[in-house]
Amino acid sequence: MLSILRKARLKDKEMRILMLGLDNAGKTTIVKRIMNEDVTTVSPTLGFIIKTIDFMGGSVTIRIPAILTRHSGDVGGQKTLRSYWKNYFEKTDTLIWVVDATDRLRVGDCREELAGLLLEERLMGATLLVFLNKTDVEQCMSEDEVRERLGLDLIKTHKWTILPCSAMTGRNLNEGLEWVVQDAKDRLFLY
Ligand SMILES: Nc1nc2c(ncn2[C@@H]2O[C@H](COP(=O)(O)OP(=O)(O)OP(=O)(O)O)[C@@H](O)[C@H]2O)c(=O)[nH]1
Ligand SMILES: [Mg+2]
Incomplete structure (x- = not known):
């Protein structure tokens, strides 16, 4: 009985993140850096990545479908990938x-x-964290510029925030995850 309860509680504590972005944005590198893995040998992802980490007393599962992969420049291929990618929208907290x-x-x-x-209807309940990555590079776009160019201030359907980060230096990655987990705690009473 106790073990069933414990399992239920553990399960409740799991939150689910879907990580997306154009190819080459740094998704894989961000996850590797969060996991303390070597970030010097990252190559374009062909398959699906799923990682579970323990964070702030709960478990956080990050899923990165193989998406928007433009390496081939093939429009038909992209459409196929995108419909595949929709399979992962369900149960996304962030x-x-x-x-x-x-x-x-x-x-x-x-x-x-x-x-x-x-x-996407299945993402309606999710919050949005925009990770502005590669900010270790000089001459990169500023937070204000990206906020403006992505039209973030026009978003009324989702709670959102933007954080400049770097998968290379690790800047703000933990802060981003903290925001995400705290938000899930507040909204979903997960913990
Ligand atoms: N300078 C710098 N380079 C980065 C950073 N993050 C990723 N990169 C580089 O950007 C390139 C793409 O990184 P990936 O992590 O493979 O990007 P991705 O979004 O997973 O790309 P796909 O798997 O193709 O969708 C690699 O050469 C990384 O080394 C960063 O914060 N700063
Ligand atoms: Mg990748």
């Missing part, structure tokens, strides 16, 4: 949208993809 602060050329794509995601 969406982490990773933006490459050095990618000025694709900031329009980035805005479009994010706007599309926020229309």
Whole structure:
């Protein structure tokens, strides 16, 4: 009996993060850095990544579907990937949208993809953390610039925040996770 209760409690404590963003944004590197793994040998992800970490007394599962992979430049392929990616929307507590602060050329794509995601019915209850990654690079876009260019202030459907970070230096990664977990605690009474 006790063990059943314990299991139930553990299960309740699990929160689910879906991490998305254009290819090359740094999603894999962010997760590796959070897990204290070597970040010098990251290559483009072809498959699905799922990692569970213990954080602030609960377990946090981060899922990164293979998405928006533009390496092939194949539009048909992208559509196929995107429909596959929809399988992971269910039960998402928080969406982490990773933006490459050095990618000025694709900031329009980035805005479009994010706007599309926020229309997804199954993501309606999720909060949004925008990780502005690669801020260790000089001449990268500023938080204000990205906030403006992604139209973040126009988002009324989701609670959101933006944090400049770096998977290379580790800047703000824990702070981002803390925000996400605290928000889940407040909203979902998880802990
Ligand atoms: N300078 C700098 N480079 C970074 C940072 N994060 C990631 N990178 C580099 O950006 C490139 C892409 O990183 P990935 O983690 O593979 O990006 P991804 O979003 O997982 O890409 P896909 O798997 O293709 O979708 C790699 O060369 C990383 O070393 C960062 O914070 N700063
Ligand atoms: Mg990757």
